[in-house]
Amino acid sequence: MNIGKSVVIKGELNGSEDLTIEGQVEGKIELRQNVLTIGANGRIKAQVFAKSVVVLGEVTGNVTATEKVDIRDNGSVDGDIAAPRVAIAEGAHFRGSIDMQRAGGKPGESKPESKPVGTPATGQQPGAPATASR
Amino acid sequence: MLSDILRWGGKRPDPSANADEAAPRGEEPLVPSKALPKFLSALSNQDSPVLMDFGPVIGANVAFFGERLGCKLFIEDLFADYERHARAGTRANLPALLETRFRHADASVDGILCWDFFDFLDKPGAQTLAKQVARMLKPGGAVMGFFCTASSERAQFTKYEVVDETALRHRHHQGLGGAKQVLLNRDIIKMFDGLIVSDSFLLKSSTREILLRKKG
Numbered sequence: 001m002n003i004g005k006s007v008v009i010k011g012e013l014n015g016s017e018d019l020t021i022e023g024q025v026e027g028k029i030e031l032r033q034n035v036l037t038i039g040a041n042g043r044i045k046a047q048v049f050a051k052s053v054v055v056l057g058e059v060t061g062n063v064t065a066t067e068k069v070d071i072r073d074n075g076s077v078d079g080d081i082a083a084p085r086v087a088i089a090e091g092a093h094f095r096g097s098i099d100m101q102r103a104g105g106k107p108g109e110s111k112p113e114s115k116p117v118g119t120p121a122t123g124q125q126p127g128a129p130a131t132a133s134r
Numbered sequence: 135m136l137s138d139i140l141r142w143g144g145k146r147p148d149p150s151a152n153a154d155e156a157a158p159r160g161e162e163p164l165v166p167s168k169a170l171p172k173f174l175s176a177l178s179n180q181d182s183p184v185l186m187d188f189g190p191v192i193g194a195n196v197a198f199f200g201e202r203l204g205c206k207l208f209i210e211d212l213f214a215d216y217e218r219h220a221r222a223g224t225r226a227n228l229p230a231l232l233e234t235r236f237r238h239a240d241a242s243v244d245g246i247l248c249w250d251f252f253d254f255l256d257k258p259g260a261q262t263l264a265k266q267v268a269r270m271l272k273p274g275g276a277v278m279g280f281f282c283t284a285s286s287e288r289a290q291f292t293k294y295e296v297v298d299e300t301a302l303r304h305r306h307h308q309g310l311g312g313a314k315q316v317l318l319n320r321d322i323i324k325m326f327d328g329l330i331v332s333d334s335f336l337l338k339s340s341t342r343e344i345l346l347r348k349k350g
Binding site: 085086087088089090092094095096097098099100101 | 193
């Protein structure tokens with residue numbers, strides 16, 4: 001599902017399929033079981049809840065994901081992030097807090113797919129918890 | 135390939151010519167850290183600690199601390215504030231900003247990564263920030279800071295990327311940088327009122343890595 005560049009939505013957006021937004025959304029977005037992609041043209045002013053969130057455009061508001069938040073190169077987030085895994089690419093903009101606190105599980109107990117810490121941040125590797133840096 | 139071939143017949147490059155240029159991404163020097171393992175150890179017993187980072191957001195650090203500590207991380211990029219004030223010619227306003235910048239409650243943060251930001255502050259600014267650090271830190275919390283041993287009229291900012299628990303990669307920061315001033319050990323002890331210096335390491339680079347703790 002794709003929301004195009006010219007589309008402006010004000011209000012609440014719910015769904016049960018993966019969604020890519022290239023337009024503007026103001027309000028609240030809930031895709032709790034799915035992947036939300038904010039495309040390079042996407043401009044979001046909303047609270048976001050999804051399974052995974054990929055940001056290539058701009059998000060102003062808090063982002064909560066049950067799996068992962070991935071801010072790609074030139075992506076921008078102004079708000080607080082809560083997710084077990086967060087990747088912030090070189091050239092991405094982020095301002096806020098990042099909550100990677102695990103409910104239960106002791107610190108240091110990584111998920112099976114997690115890479116060991118200390119992976120050079122030169123490029124994204126499959127399964128790496130976070131990739132490059134700003 | 136072509137550049138390699140041309141280099142065979144050309145002059146030897148002058149190593150000093152590129153001394154001030156940033157190393158290519160990922161090839162910056164790795165610098166061992168003695169304080170980082172102590173900092174991590176201080177926080178590892180905390181359940182879901184709250185961490186504050188005075189440096190710019192670095193994806194590798196977010197991953198490292200998130201994976202290692204399962205923490206909540208507040209990015210408070212003070213270097214960006216410094217830069218903004220330096221460009222606007224309002225550096226003198228920085229202490230006042232530092233006084234009001236942090237909205238965090240008293241004793242609400244378990245660990246603070248100051249990196250070398252204190253080196254770039256004058257004494258009033260350093261004292262103001264140190265007071266805020268001591269205010270926000272929880273009892274038992276830890277602060278890690280790097281302090282120079284020689285002042286400098288103009289120094290580049292550095293991005294400190296955590297490679298593993300004993301090493302940092304010193305990456306090029308595109309900011310203006312600024313003057314670095316030496317804070318004597320006694321000044322550091324005095325300005326972090328309520329904290330104690332638990333560990334201090336003098337590295338080969340003449341940087342002092344200092345870990346401060348708030349009494350539990």
